[in-house]
Amino acid sequence: MNTPQDPPSMTLRRRLRRLIVIFVIFFVLPLILIPFGFGFTSMFGLLHPPCADGGTPDAYGVDFREISIPAPGGGSYRGFYMAGDPASYRGEATIIVPPAYAGGRGAMLEEASLLVKAGYNILMYEGRICAGKTLSLGYRDVEDIGAALDYLRANPEGFRVDMSRIALHGYSSAGAASTMAMARYPEVRGAVAEGGYHNLNELMGIGTPANVLHGIMQVGSLSAYRLFTGDDPAVLDPFGALEHIPPRGLFLVYGSKESTLPGAERQLARLLEVDPEAFTALWVPxxxxxxxxxxTAGAAEFTRQMTGFYDCALFDRCDAWRQEWAGKP
Known part of the structure; x- marks a missing residue:
């Protein structure tokens, strides 16, 4: 019995469909999945670093108390409180030093020890990843700064706290978080923001891919950030927070070799656009x-710059600040 033969046109169409399926599976899908996966896994790695806990203040010759700060959403953050000079006016002020990226409670001790030796009270606490929480690259850290403010307001340990003399000192992602926290918490009198970013989407080129593959990588990165943080990366926008900061002070510190220095220059220009008399400056060691x-600058010069800013922001003792920055952009 003879089997009916398909018309040649139908056979050709089947072969073409088969070739298209093979082409899609072996060529098109990899072109999409590989850059998407690279972007996704890169962001996953960025959001899941190991905790860099650091040391303890006694390694810097500073007395301290271990503290525990209730964390938003449950749990707590381990921290250090270092008392300043009770005989100095600076002993009335407290500087909160938020953790940068994966830093633990001792990750910023080099700078914090200089501040406490200058006379200020210092509060430090561990980063989100060290407490088993999701890293956010700065946004959720603003809530953690709010938790530190609540801790000082409640003052369960009976520290010397004047809530009208609170400032922030943040580095890298904590510098960005400190800038955004200034906009959210009006009780913060001033902040030093070192080496942060002005807008993470813009810094990473989100929305302006160099080519199609780069765009697919960006989709992977955005998907991972949204999945693991529950937020959109657009919230990482210190630049957008600047209009809510003056007349309070923001001191930007960026090294001359930092790739993010142009973003700092834009932040300075924006602050002066919001308020031509804005209490701000950009120090570039x-x-x-x-x-x-x-x-690079040396401990003495670093301390001089910091005390000039904090004395002006917290005590209205602005002679040193004006002498340093009067007439400078």
Missing amino acids: QDADHGTYVR
């Missing part, structure tokens, strides 16, 4: 890179 400000 020459030859400094990300996080090497003390090492």
